[in-house]
Amino acid sequence: MIKESNPATFVTTVDLALAKQFQKDLEEQGFVLSNPQYTIFAAKKKGVSCTLYQSGKLTVQGKEKDAFIEFYLEPHILKTYSYTHPTHTEHAEILQNLVSHIGIDESGKGDFFGPLCIAGVFATGDGIAKLKAFGVRDSKLITDKDILLIGRKIRESCAYHVVRINPLKYNELYAKFLNLNRLLAWGHATAIEQLVEKTDCHEVMIDQFAAEHIVITALKRKNLEVNLTQRHRAEEDLVVAAASILARAAFLEGLEKLRQEFQLPLPKGASAKTIEIGRQFVRQYGKEELEKVCKMHFKTLDSIL
Template identity: 50%
Template sequence: MKIVDLATASRRAEQLCQEHGLELLEQKDIPYGRQFKVRTGGSTAQLNIYFGKKGLKLVVQGGDNATKAALEEVTAAMEGRSAGVASGAVKKEKKALPEVTAVYDEPWIGTDESGKGDFFGPLVTAGVIVDPEAVPLLQSLGVDDSKKITDKKIPGMAEEIRKICFGKYKVLQINPAKYNELYGKMKNLNVLLAWTHAAVIEDLLEKHDVKLAIADKFGDEKYINDKLKTKGKGIHLIQVPKAEQNIAVAAASILARDALLKWSNGAKKQYGLTLPKGASSLVIQAGKSYVKEHGKDALVNVAKLHFKTTEDVLL
């Protein structure tokens, strides 16, 4: 059977589930696709079917059980490959940490920040709650670590993420003046970063009951854990390097970078000067031009003053 549309794919999935002894508990529409919840014995799993930019996409969700294994045989048959031979997406997942790349059965939070290594601009930390049903849409959109995405594509992707995860995201933007004030009190970048991640998680937990959060590990795990309050203390928090492999963290990284780009564009209009990213010689040159035009006391409004770059700019 050639799969050319969602209706055909759904019929094929039902037929194959039956052939593999899977009991269909529920099927329902999801954005741009259809979800099947099936059971065999005492275990359950889900299959999401949707058509992305590159054609048919099949996403199996569930624990490591017989039902999930059977569903993977179903997807193999639908994709025209032998069971046990992974598609390109599965091969990629096996190379990464399973706990980070996993798609969970319940909503989870991903947090990430942008701007911590830039002399100019704010520190932005974002958090996104991803529902299992939203995963296919985010995958179709091409959501990935924002560092792998061009500045030109970020605004459009961020807008789509805000639609897909409507009411389930938080962006905390700390502009330079406030950043310098907070850093002056905390005296440690990791402590400040932890405070922002914890604040974002707590804000999301005020409105949604979520049991899991994933964040990129930027220091000792106790940094974020120590900053979490009552609601946050009850969440399972995973902190690992390269957490952007998780789609919720990747979505958060895009929202954070989008806010940073908006600030940069606004600063360019306000000051008539491009304030580059990073802390390079171009940054120093731009800083000297800014100080010449606005005075050294005004540097607090556009830059992170604890950077060594400040000394170079003021020389």
């Protein structure tokens, strides 16, 4: 994927196999979509607009384009970070920070069905070496089967804490926070609080998901004083990568529990299959039961009901 330098416009190429998911994601984020000639779509909302052409060329403009690229486009569509981290190479080895510290990451925020999970892991220098031996790396690079296997090894060897917010509780909390990033910050602060209490470690690294002050504010509300590092691609750190694995394992286990309870193959993500299964769920159990299995603020819900 290629980026051309331009102070006003970001230009790259997108794998057209991702076009449908890209479009659905933008709709869920509140973009208004249109279909000008020679495009797959054009999308616009306050502060940012983007156009995906039939050739695969994508342009992004607007005063909010940097945040859109940093927090959504690069991690979820491009899977490269040449815009926000121009010196980063995709094949860079995982960083090995051997100082004892806590790592935090989440899973499930983009999945309509299932819980939101935030996990924290604490490891010392020796523990970090063990994590490497276990095959710990960014959870997005690991199969579900191996996530569960490596997750068990992490739990057996490290201090950890998992905050699993099942859909019913998630919807209750979202109604209180009215903002996913503030809800995530609360979950991160809760995991940090528990691990600081268990380990007396105050060195914390998290994968940055929003403006820095959001998590800092959540920590202050808990009267937590830590040396917090917020980094994009923090999963390059082995302890954060271990946390990402535990968070993903908790999500997979929570989703499977819901599948068993309702005897439906609830899918990951927020795709056309999600809508199909969502409609089947409503036919079998009624729309009032949806809050037990899904995140009710997703625009996916509008397509189901």
